[in-house]
Amino acid sequence: MTLHTNIPWTDLEIGMEAETTHTCRAEDFYVFANSSGNLNPMHLPKEDGDGDGKPEAVAPSMWMGALISGVLGNFLPGPGTLYKSQMLTFLGRAHAGDEITAKVRLLSKGEGNLATFETWVEQADGTRIAEGEAVVLAPERKVAIDIRDVPGLTVQTHAHFDRILARAEPLEPMPTAVVAPEDDASLGGALLAYRHTLLHPILVGCAKKIAAAAEEIGADLSGLEIVDIPDHSAASAQAVKMVHEGRAKALMKGNLHTDDLLRQVLKKVGGLRTNRRLSHVFVMDVPGLDHLLMVTDAAINIAPDLEEKVDIVQNAIYLAHALGIEMPKVGILSAVETVNPRIPSTIDAAVLSKMADRGQIKGGLVDGPLAMDNAIDLEAARTKGISSAVAGHAEILVVPNLEAGNMLAKELTFIAHAQAGGIVLGASCPIILTSRADDEQARLASCAVAVMMREWGRSRG
Structure with missing residues (x-):
């Protein structure tokens, strides 16, 4: 009392x-x-x-x-x-x-x-x-x-993203092929990152639509390269080619379907595949939370199996390293925190945890299964009797499937007022995958995260 x-x-x-x-x-x-x-x-x-x-x-x-x-x-x-x-x-x-x-x-x-x-x-x-x-x-x-009944306050600021932006802005602008920036949102996001010295955009798409979008937002495209390719599939292929040629170090999705872009990325010949599967990570700055929170995968892998989840976890750990988290805490989510053979995600979670213990997943502390409450709230973890370095402190949340991840990320964004930036990992370059619903700050955050990821990759050789 x-x-x-x-x-x-x-x-x-x-x-x-x-x-x-x-x-x-x-x-x-x-x-x-x-x-x-x-x-x-x-x-x-x-x-x-x-x-x-x-x-x-x-x-x-x-x-x-x-x-x-x-x-x-x-x-x-x-x-x-x-x-x-x-x-x-x-x-x-x-x-x-x-x-x-x-x-x-x-x-x-x-x-x-x-x-x-x-x-x-x-x-x-x-x-x-x-x-x-x-x-x-x-x-x-x-x-x-x-005085325990006095309501608390959560201030809707995004200090974690401010710090990422402060670290990314002094770095060399990253040449980025922006595919189909043909509306005000996608073009505006790329130009905002350009003004913040994060990206040097190469605009690949319908030149007339790009010019119309620029006129709508009052933007000057002088000094920027525009590659006139009206067809979205062809524009995506050209952007991937630019990465192979070294002209671009990242891709950014504009006003086109994600499938059109990723289809070219995933081509066995001429694509951007690596030895890891592609996965998407939402990097979230949640008001009131004293650290960044990552949610994966909420955009690409619909119902990942165990092997795919290994890559999803490893991709997220590498991104955490790029953002300055030396030993990220990874919570593998399910509906419950005990292994139940009737709930397959609990089995996957237990196996992923043991794989991390044996060094098959590197660079992070992995624990699961964990329910959402005891993954992020220490008191909830203690109430359930869970003793773990991850429980109550998870910085990466690995969801069982895309539906769960998408709902979780959007709930945090629209109910908890989180700011969310997201990129695709596992390709030979970062892919900035924004949504039409993203505001300017979310697009800017995605670009800053991609720059940090590219810089970390360069430092590793």
């Missing part, structure tokens, strides 16, 4: 002090912006509010004042306290990442249970950045309040 107790009026003594220390977070500033309506870009962590070319992320002054309110309401006098007045002078600024402390000291007691406090906020080195005086109505009775 989490209790907050107060100090009633009769027990208050002059000179009493209380304080709370808080690390300023970007999430705090977004919550304040939403609750107060103050959208001043000086306080929004990604915005450049004064035009100097970099974001300021200045802590809102009244948000700092609210920290003083927290000390008065939680500790001294505590629950039951009500404000009468608060005067503040702001002497300095705090920024995202700073540790600040709000303090109060009782100065006097007046009639009608009125208590006057000196109030201030200081930096970690003791420098005051705000000071003033508060008058509050102190509580008469001793109370203890259980």
Whole structure:
């Protein structure tokens, strides 16, 4: 039980002090912006509010004042306290990442249970950045309040993708054959990646449709190569040929059916096959989750058998390495967490786990079968009595079939507000496989992930 107790009026003594220390977070500033309506870009962590070319992320002054309110309401006098007045002078600024402390000291007691406090906020080195005086109505009775029922908040930011983008942008732009970028979404996504120096797109498709799409979004295609091939199958074949010629280092799907593109990739002669099967990985930045989450396979392999799942797992592990996860935790999902011969996916999961133990799957910690709850929630795993390095910490979720993966990824996107980027692995180059429903940020994330994958491949020789 989490209790907050107060100090009633009769027990208050002059000179009493209380304080709370808080690390300023970007999430705090977004919550304040939403609750107060103050959208001043000086306080929004990604915005450049004064035009100097970099974001300021200045802590809102009244948000700092609210920290003083927290000390008065939680500790001294505590629950039951009500404000009468608060005067503040702001002497300095705090920024995202700073540790600040709000303090109060009782100065006097007046009639009608009125208590006057000196109030201030200081930096970690003791420098005051705000000071003033508060008058509050102190509580008469001793109370203890259980605060477990206060709803939590999840801020819909995507810091994990921001970090991937920050790592990918300084790298050399990746020459990418974009197949049939013939509508505003697919062309816009490629050009967005171009502006972020992730890709150098080669536009392969119907030149008239590409030009019309560019006009619709007001884009200038000067300096970009356009290969005029109206037929989607032929355009896909030409893009694959460009990879063989070294002109392109990746493929990106535009406004065409996935089958038209992958049919050329999978050709035994002239395709982009390797010794591993193709599989798709959604890389997801889920608000409130402290790590990236990968879901595979949700787009290519409909009902993979055990042998196909081995490649699906290995492809995902390699992608995790490319994104900086040295030993990814892989949860093999099923409906239950115990092996049941009547549920084939539990058998596959157990075999995959043992194969990883024996080194047949390399570079990750693999465990299964796991149900969704005990794969990602440690308390759920403990409740079920599961002791595992993966349970409750899974970074890669391997689904039993495409239907389950597709539903899981879309539920995370549209209900949990996750941002999703996805690529196809197992070919001789990354394949950026976007959906018509993807927004610009999702397309940008897919491109950044592909760049990281290509860079990791180059580093391995």
